[in-house]
Amino acid sequence: MxxxxxxxxxxxxxxxxxxxxxxxxxxxxxxxxxxxxxxxxxxxxxxxxxxxxxxxxxxxxxAALRRASDDLAGRFEEPPEGPLGARLLRVMRRYFDFVDEHGPGFSALMRGGPAVGSSTTNALIDSVRQAAYVQILSHLDVEEPPARLELVVRSWISLAESTALIWLDGRRVPRGELEVQLVHDFAALLAVSASFDEEMGALLGRVLAKETPGGPLDAMIARIAGLPVA
Structure with a gap:
């Protein structure tokens, strides 16, 4: 500066x-x-x-928010190569890099600030969410998502936002753990949806089939399998 x-x-x-x-x-x-x-x-x-x-x-x-929103939206871009879990983890790391670097501005945007509620601000926030939504669908190799998948992806984007805001308020949970947790959250949302819908079940099967041993999603599955059953 x-x-x-x-x-x-x-x-x-x-x-x-x-x-x-x-x-x-x-x-x-x-x-x-x-x-x-x-x-x-x-x-x-x-x-x-x-x-x-x-x-x-x-x-x-x-104007500053427009530049920041373009930057934040770009954090969800990732080459469509390799297991989904590893890709989502890289996305979350870049997302939290932004949150870490622009904490007060990010918090003001989501919780309240001088431009919150204006048509410009709302449009910029929506553009980031839509860009994230489109990118996640591209990671899943889905062009026309069924209703349940749209619900899963948009719910997860909202969860990432709220998680980042809570983390900024004291940073009481290690950032790296939250990044992995959000990847697990995405898979968990897919799994719950798959239990209600065969199409979602097939999608989850394709995702898990491409995971590598020791990857984020593989680790989640191992943890769930090791939980005690009452």
């Missing part, structure tokens, strides 16, 4: 600089706590010049 250095920039270059500065500040503290004066100082420009590029903090926050 630049501090106190003045140089002439083109309009778009200056806008992108301000978005980057704002995003860094919002990543450290809730956007409600960051002032335009702080953003201007960090960017090395005057307060009026910030307003020349953005009408107010809300519009700057939305």
């Amino acid at each position: 630049s501090t106190g250095v003045r140089r002439r920039m083109g309009v778009e270059e200056r806008r992108q600089q301000l978005i980057g500065v704002a995003l860094e500040l919002f990543s450290r503290r809730s956007p409600d706590e960051v002032s335009i004066d702080e953003i201007a100082s960090a960017a090395g420009i005057s307060r009026p010049l910030v307003y020349h590029y953005f009408p107010g903090k809300l519009s700057l926050y939305e």
Whole structure:
């Protein structure tokens, strides 16, 4: 982040600089706590010049959120190679990298912040969820998901969000354990759905058939098999 250095920039270059500065500040503290004066100082420009590029903090926050949402959506992209469990674990690691790096901003977005409730913010949040949904379906090699599969995938995405928020509130559970747990949660949701539906059962069978010994899902199955039965 630049501090106190003045140089002439083109309009778009200056806008992108301000978005980057704002995003860094919002990543450290809730956007409600960051002032335009702080953003201007960090960017090395005057307060009026910030307003020349953005009408107010809300519009700057939305622009920073748009960049962050693009970044977060990209965390779900993964080459369609190898066992699903290993792929999902890499996705969760990148997801929690983002949550770790942008904690206050992520929390403000999901729990309440200066732009929460606006049509722009809601659309950006929905775009991240939809991108995640499409990517998970691609991992499963499914183009037209049945209703139960859509329910499983969208429920799991919501679970990942809520898990990340709870983790940020004190970080009382080791992050790595949560990443693995969420992969297990996905398989568990699939398994429960499969118990009601033959099509889901066949999908679960294909997923498990491609797992390798010692992988995340293989480890889950071993743990379940070792649980005592009353």
